[in-house]
Amino acid sequence: MARASRARSWSDMLTTNGCVLLAREHRKALQGPMDSLTPFPEKAILAESLPEEHGMARDTEPADLNADVQRRWDTNAEWWDEQFGEGNAFQRVLIGPATERLLALKPGEQVLDIACGNGAFSRRMAELGAEVTAFDFSPRFIARARSRTTTNADRIRYLVVDATNEAALLTLGSREFDAAVCSMAFMDMSNIEPLLAALTQLLRPGGRLVFSVLHPCFNNSHGTTLMLEEEDREGTLVETLSVKVRKYISSTTALGVGIAGQPVPQVYFHRPISALYNACFRAGLVLDGIEEPVFGDGDSARHPLGWANFKEIPPVLVSRMRLPAR
Ligand SMILES: C[S@@+](CC[C@H](N)C(=O)[O-])C[C@H]1O[C@@H](n2cnc3c(N)ncnc32)[C@H](O)[C@@H]1O
Numbered sequence: 371m372a373r374a375s376r377a378r379s380w381s382d383m384l385t386t387n388g389c390v391l392l393a394r395e396h397r398k399a400l401q402g403p404m405d406s407l408t409p410f411p412e413k414a415i416l417a418e419s420l421p422e423e424h425g426m427a428r429d430t431e432p433a434d435l436n437a438d439v440q441r442r443w444d445t446n447a448e449w450w451d452e453q454f455g456e457g458n459a460f461q462r463v464l465i466g467p468a469t470e471r472l473l474a475l476k477p478g479e480q481v482l483d484i485a486c487g488n489g490a491f492s493r494r495m496a497e498l499g500a501e502v503t504a505f506d507f508s509p510r511f512i513a514r515a516r517s518r519t520t521t522n523a524d525r526i527r528y529l530v531v532d533a534t535n536e537a538a539l540l541t542l543g544s545r546e547f548d549a550a551v552c553s554m555a556f557m558d559m560s561n562i563e564p565l566l567a568a569l570t571q572l573l574r575p576g577g578r579l580v581f582s583v584l585h586p587c588f589n590n591s592h593g594t595t596l597m598l599e600e601e602d603r604e605g606t607l608v609e610t611l612s613v614k615v616r617k618y619i620s621s622t623t624a625l626g627v628g629i630a631g632q633p634v635p636q637v638y639f640h641r642p643i644s645a646l647y648n649a650c651f652r653a654g655l656v657l658d659g660i661e662e663p664v665f666g667d668g669d670s671a672r673h674p675l676g677w678a679n680f681k682e683i684p685p686v687l688v689s690r691m692r693l694p695a696r
């Protein structure tokens with residue numbers, strides 16, 4: 371493929387006439403080691419301009435789409451677990467710390483970990499003293515999560531539950547949870563409204579939901595391109611990193627790669643910020659905390675377009691919603 375071969379050698383692309391040196395279409399940097407990402411992920415657009423904010427592809431039955439999404443995650447689960455371990459750089463530097471600040475957990479609190487994957491953050495919350503109920507719709511992820519849990523096992527229960535199934539969610543308890551976390555998974559869900567509706571029953575009054583997503587503005591399913599340009603400024607070559615945004619406002623569904631080399635592509639459901647927050651507001655949750663974490667001066671990526679080199683542009687958005695106390 372022309373695109374793939376262009377990306378094979380970065381040095382081939384170096385020019386000194388002010389033109390674009392490198393451009394990488396949206397890639398899901400969060401899940402891989404910082405330098406192991408596919409420069410130009412294979413991707414197919416499934417649907418654009420979705421009719422509703424539910425994130426459903428136009429010509430696909432919702433149930434079929436969700437089943438396909440689930441099969442893809444279950445196929446990738448064991449491979450992902452091996453790559454991700456107890457948390458990659460995105461988790462350790464950006465998502466984990468911001469989530470912990472917004473959550474402000476107290477020992478003994480009951481917390482729901484939604485779409486927990488291999489349970490790395492569930493284990494972290496148990497270490498902080500929380501009582502954790504963690505679920506994912508991938509049985510293989512849950513099996514890996516259980517086998518990784520060697521300490522605080524009495525404080526974590528892992529379940530297989532589909533977050534798009536409101537009735538199944540409601541079996542988790544009524545007003546049971548002080549807080550809920552959904553790390554990097556809203557953009558993987560075909561429909562977030564059943565989950566938000568269920569949370570208004572699962573959380574205690576005043577309870578909080580902290581969720582993180584790929585930043586919809588700068589790191590979205592198929593509307594952003596990472597850029598490295600070089601300019602000759604009166605004899606000095608200056609390199610500039612930027613993000614080109616081509617599409618943002620439409621909710622779109624696309625195949626993409628989270629970690630280079632994963633067995634099968636996954637399905638991403640891009641929602642602009644207004645769609646995300648309005649879905650929360652419609653459910654009765656209010657926004658009361660937000661972070662846009664960036665890598666610091668001490669972080670760098672070997673890959674020229676690694677997110678750790680973009681110090682001014684946040685690749686993830688972390689938000690705290692709260693169920694009003696009555
Ligand atoms: C990017 S991973 C994040 C995993 C974990 N929260 C973390 O931060 O490491 C996305 C996870 O969402 C799960 N997921 C996606 N849609 C789901 C759904 N409808 N119900 C439950 N889990 C879902 C996937 O199986 C996968 O484990």
